[in-house]
Amino acid sequence: MASNRALIKENFVFEGVTRSNEKCVFISHKKEDEAAAKYIGDYIMEHANVDIYLDLYDTELKEAVSTENDKKIVESIKRGLRTSTHILCVISDKTHLSWWVPYEIGVASENKKSIASLKLKNISDLPSFLKTEQVLMTSTDFVGYVDKLNPFHIISESMMHNSSKQGLKQYLH
Numbered sequence: 001m002a003s004n005r006a007l008i009k010e011n012f013v014f015e016g017v018t019r020s021n022e023k024c025v026f027i028s029h030k031k032e033d034e035a036a037a038k039y040i041g042d043y044i045m046e047h048a049n050v051d052i053y054l055d056l057y058d059t060e061l062k063e064a065v066s067t068e069n070d071k072k073i074v075e076s077i078k079r080g081l082r083t084s085t086h087i088l089c090v091i092s093d094k095t096h097l098s099w100w101v102p103y104e105i106g107v108a109s110e111n112k113k114s115i116a117s118l119k120l121k122n123i124s125d126l127p128s129f130l131k132t133e134q135v136l137m138t139s140t141d142f143v144g145y146v147d148k149l150n151p152f153h154i155i156s157e158s159m160m161h162n163s164s165k166q167g168l169k170q171y172l173h
Contacts, residue, residue, distance in 0.1 A: 024051040026084035048150040053080040139172040
């Protein structure tokens with residue numbers, strides 16, 4: 001499922017604004033948490049049938065990074081946030097070293113996006129600005145979040161495949 005469906009669906013984005021009945025989750029993460037972010041994004045697309053924006057799949061962003069084009073990097077991140085209705089911050093012990101995660105949260109907040117943070121196993125506390133939004137502490141919390149993204153495509157924790165449960169437990173409590 002490796003794609004940003006929101007960026008490639010021509011009818012999904014019109015002049016940078018999502019259709020009101022389409023959801024897209026921007027997955028904010030530190031580079032070192034890339035594997036967890038990818039797994040979480042794939043899980044959201046598979047179990048809720050909801051689009052995601054994940055920087056790994058943004059070819060324009062990759063090109064901007066490779067050419068060190070700061071303006072295009074910022075434009076790509078803003079485009080990803082613009083096409084998203086939600087932001088899910090993957091929080092680990094490495095996140096506090098990120099310049100981008102707080103930026104993405106700030107832009108999302110200013111644009112009235114739904115913000116949630118997902119604590120990975122290796123983190124015990126969050127900064128105050130994240131505590132004021134929805135915090136997902138466990139795999140059960142995350143599954144509930146995903147269920148609410150698309151209530152017509154519900155897969156509860158008891159219905160999940162064992163491989164999905166094991167995958168989540170790899171990253172979450």
